[in-house]
Structure formats: C-alpha cells, structure tokens
Amino acid sequence: MHSLEMLLVVARDAAPWLEYNYEEVVKKYREKRRVRKLRAPRRDKGKKRKRQSDSDSDSPAYYSDPDSQSSGGDVSSVDTSGTDYSSSSDGQCDTSSEESSDAE
Known part of the structure; x- marks a missing residue:
C-alpha cells in the first residue's frame, strides 16, 4: 500500500494538465x-475540379442533359421488331425435352 501511495503522489506531481x-x-x-x-x-483544388468537369463533358449527352432523359414509363422508342422469340435456342431445347419425355 505504501508503494501505491507513492505512485499517486508522483503521478500528481507529474500531471501537467x-x-x-x-x-x-x-x-x-x-481561434485557430x-x-x-x-x-x-x-x-490547385480548383484545377482538379476543372479536370473532372472536362472529363464529364466527354460522356454521352443523355447523361448530362436532363431534358433528354426519359421518365422510364415511355418505351415506344424501343425497337423490338428484330426479336423473334419463337426461334430462340431456349425454346427449342425445352420442346425437344418435352418430346423425348412423351416418347417414353
């Protein structure tokens, strides 16, 4: 106990705060x-920002022009005429497996 009291006294003397x-x-x-x-x-921070804005101008116009962005509901401009679902390879695989199960 004596050493603990001495430690506290020394710590108090050494405490600058x-x-x-x-x-x-x-x-x-x-104040600082x-x-x-x-x-x-x-x-140089401003120069870094200008470089980033220059690289943004290289991106396509539909990203930066809010008027050209679609609301997401209008899909009339999407061309689906080239897609033929009846001749897809997935459909052929499914029909062949059904035919083989009927033959058994």
Missing part, C-alpha cells in the same frame, strides 16, 4: 479553427 487553464486552451483552439475556416482554399 492540472496547471492548465482550460478556458484559455479552448479559446486558442477556437476560425482562422482555418477563413483561409482561402488551395489554388
């Missing part, structure tokens, strides 16, 4: 933070 004026520390911190907020942004 007991001497701090917390109000002053908080005031300095807030306010200065950071008022500081102008780095110039």
